[in-house]
Amino acid sequence: MDEAGLLMQARDGDQRAFAALTGAHRTQVWAVCLNICGNPHDAEDALQNTLIAAWQNLHKFRGEARFSTWLHRIAANNALMVVRRRKANTQLTDFTDPDGSVQLTDDDDGAPAFDERVAVRDAVHAALARLPDDFREAVVLREFGDLSYADIAAHQGIGVQTVKSRLNRARTQLAELLRDTMSPS
Amino acid sequence: MPEEPSILASLGFDSGLMAPPPPQVWEAALQTAFDPTASADADTVPEMDDTPAPGAPTHDDDQLVVDEPAHDAAHDHGDQAVHGDTVLVDDVHADDGHAHDGHPDGSDPGHTDIVPHQSDEFDHHDDYAHGHDGYDDAGGHHGL
Numbered sequence: 001m002d003e004a005g006l007l008m009q010a011r012d013g014d015q016r017a018f019a020a021l022t023g024a025h026r027t028q029v030w031a032v033c034l035n036i037c038g039n040p041h042d043a044e045d046a047l048q049n050t051l052i053a054a055w056q057n058l059h060k061f062r063g064e065a066r067f068s069t070w071l072h073r074i075a076a077n078n079a080l081m082v083v084r085r086r087k088a089n090t091q092l093t094d095f096t097d098p099d100g101s102v103q104l105t106d107d108d109d110g111a112p113a114f115d116e117r118v119a120v121r122d123a124v125h126a127a128l129a130r131l132p133d134d135f136r137e138a139v140v141l142r143e144f145g146d147l148s149y150a151d152i153a154a155h156q157g158i159g160v161q162t163v164k165s166r167l168n169r170a171r172t173q174l175a176e177l178l179r180d181t182m183s184p185s
Numbered sequence: 186m187p188e189e190p191s192i193l194a195s196l197g198f199d200s201g202l203m204a205p206p207p208p209q210v211w212e213a214a215l216q217t218a219f220d221p222t223a224s225a226d227a228d229t230v231p232e233m234d235d236t237p238a239p240g241a242p243t244h245d246d247d248q249l250v251v252d253e254p255a256h257d258a259a260h261d262h263g264d265q266a267v268h269g270d271t272v273l274v275d276d277v278h279a280d281d282g283h284a285h286d287g288h289p290d291g292s293d294p295g296h297t298d299i300v301p302h303q304s305d306e307f308d309h310h311d312d313y314a315h316g317h318d319g320y321d322d323a324g325g326h327h328g329l
Contacts, residue, residue, distance in 0.1 A: 002202055018215075019215055023211070023255075027203050027204070028203065030204075030206035032212075044210055046209065047211070048214040048217050049216070049225060049248065051214045051217070051218035052223045053227070054230070055218040056218075056223075056227075057225070057227060057230040060230055070233055074229055074231070077228075077230075077231075078226070081229065121204070124198060124247040139192060143192060144203060158197070174196060
């Protein structure tokens with residue numbers, strides 16, 4: 001069944017249809033939550049809130065745009081809420097400790113433990129975490145949510161030109177932060 | 186799909202950065218969503234009007250909003266300058282293919298839960314007005 005059909009059924013209360021509808025985008029939704037929140041624990045909270053909000057507010061989605069765009073915007077909003085709540089509730093805690101940002105896992109059997117992809121991913125997470133919230137949100141929605149400039153502009157309440165400016169500046173900052181990590185892929 | 190390359194790809198990072206959520210995490214989140222007692226913040230749900238408004242601007246990026254009302258967009262081509270609170274970027278000139286009215290994905294140039302300000306210099310979210318020098322305000326950490 002296509003997405004439109006799943007959406008209709010989900011709106012009628014079909015939980016399996018909703019699971020299938022959202023499941024098709026689980027990787028990107030998770031990426032939005034994780035890369036805005038900066039850590040899996042908060043990302044889980046954001047993901048949970050995202051799916052609750054989407055399920056309870058399906059009636060607000062008219063079905064003429066991409067469902068993924070709508071879902072990713074909800075994810076970004078919820079992820080930012082978690083981030084801001086964390087900032088308000090915690091002491092000055094460095095969640096972006098550069099010494100701790102690269103996770104090196106060791107297998108119990110002593111085999112070579114270095115997972116380069118995990119290390120790179122962690123480095124990107126750490127770099128993203130150093131961006132201002134709105135910069136990070138724009139980058140994440142662009143990179144992982146596949147939102148257009150217009151969608152990001154609408155989401156953030158700014159003009160398209162400002163979106164492009166933010167992305168350009170964010171890119172410059174990320175390049176600097178990831179300078180030691182970047183390597184040809 | 187957007188025309189411009191991804192930022193991370195341009196920095197040499199591939200799409201492997203996206204990993205699916207752990208299955209138990211996704212399933213647990215779904216089950217919580219179906220819990221009748223669960224509550225969500227409805228403010229996190231955008232009011233997306235997916236129907237493009239007739240006559241809505243299709244090339245927002247062609248309209249350069251600066252402090253000087255008579256400023257001409259053509260003067261900014263090739264420049265990266267700051268006029269008041271607006272940074273003009275020329276390296277991304279073309280729109281991303283989603284900004285046109287009637288695009289199937291229904292990108293909404295102006296009809297959402299948050300009304301985008303056409304005048305960026307008055308946009309209270311503007312980066313320069315908030316002193317976004319590129320680093321997180323709360324963290325205060327600069328560079329690695």
